[in-house]
Amino acid sequence: VIVGSEGTLAVVTKVWVRLTADPQGYRTLLGIFNSVDDATNAISAIIGAGIVPAALEMMDQGILVAIEAAFKFGFPLDAQAILLIEADGLEAGLDEQRDQIIAFCLQNGACEVRQAKDAKERHLLWKCRKQAFGAVGRLSPSYCTQDGVVPRTKLPYILRRITDIGRKHDIRIVNVFHAGDGNIHPILLFDERDAGQVRRVLAASDEILDECIACGGSVTGEHGIGVEKLHFMHKLFTTDDLAAMERLRIAFNPTGRLSPSKMLPTSAGCGIEIKAPRRRAAV
């Protein structure tokens, strides 16, 4: 109950963790695709076959150009999408899993699948992914990223819709995300000194999240509701659902002192006054 409650139920003062051993081995692959559709289809094929890579990340051409400029890994700049795929675990069986993943990529139109040849290359690949957001500064002065999630089978559809929505609002959007989870992170590029662009970015952002809900997904995959997405809660949940969440909140937090304006759109029942959320466009 506490996990995901965004500080509205309790202050966690102590956590017991279970340490797990590092995996015995890794196979880190880079799949290069001529279209985003091919890449997302390869993802569906891998997951559909019951393979669960430790990581399955997608980057589209827009972000790739910025990453290559920043880290000079040697990404093919004409690739429309790349997948960064890592299998890990016991050494026995890892080569077989790698071969299956390569086969699924090639069957779905990958023009090439490369394997990180050593730990150094693996670390560089991960550095590119982890610091992708830092490289966005090469593309525009401001950006707004979103954290929607859709069923994995809807990935090809949502990525096409993101492109359409960007065109409609005249906002350039690049993508880097946790494809294995269906968790998308479209990055909306703009200049926050231009009030018109800010308005268009917020409109496009809301439209993308509405589309995630329409696909059977959610407006947050891992970063939460906070105050920014309060206005989506009534679209995601019924009044009964929200009332149940509010009762739970009162049970843990009867005086309403814990994150009073977060996560639930109203908390009239526990006498908390909710302020209108302050929207922030740029992160």
Added chain:
Amino acid sequence: VIVGSEGTLAVVTKVWVRLTADPQGYRTLLGIFNSVDDATNAISAIIGAGIVPAALEMMDQGILVAIEAAFKFGFPLDAQAILLIEADGLEAGLDEQRDQIIAFCLQNGACEVRQAKDAKERHLLWKCRKQAFGAVGRLSPSYCTQDGVVPRTKLPYILRRITDIGRKHDIRIVNVFHAGDGNIHPILLFDERDAGQVRRVLAASDEILDECIACGGSVTGEHGIGVEKLHFMHKLFTTDDLAAMERLRIAFNPTGRLSPSKMLPTSAGCGIEIKAPRRRAAV
């Protein structure tokens, strides 16, 4: 939150489970001891060394006689206590773990440690343990078992106290329990046609559970509070703790229809009338 709520919060209609592979191997041991103290000290030594057997069960002489009469395994009838210990997991390392367990038993006064020689003997040993309660019919017409739990280091102490309490109330008590968890199951033997015995059994039973609380344990290790142990809740928890549990109950169960008389001693806050618990002596 739902786990352990004894049906007071929700009706579970669907459960997702993770299947785990069967262990590759087992080592099943029978440690024979001349005293209950020696057996409980061996348990402390095993657990203290960081070994976590899949099972670590204790039976005292009283229950052993009944089990032997029922299943004819060949238990030594003069043993004051036996430990049934099973290590499992990957074959590699299992022999070493077995040797460590044997050494800890012998260091703590075991007169003998036997290993189940094949799957058939292992199954018979487990049958003896699993059906121990059925064998109690050979000892008395009725029995009342308890489900206390104490820190493992307090096992020698609580077993001595159980013997004392039995003597004080003139009730014979035998023991079979999950020693590895500190979860005791004293079996109080009596004849429920004798009102005086019933009164004495209930008094002894309550005294044992009070002793568990005094040791820093609880009145239930795995079977729950139900209605039988409602009168202990004020001894286990502060008024604030109980109020928090009641608020949680109201959050999930605002109409009070789910197990209204179970687990929490009062539920005045949600307008539920709690009947006085009906005590049952014999199970």
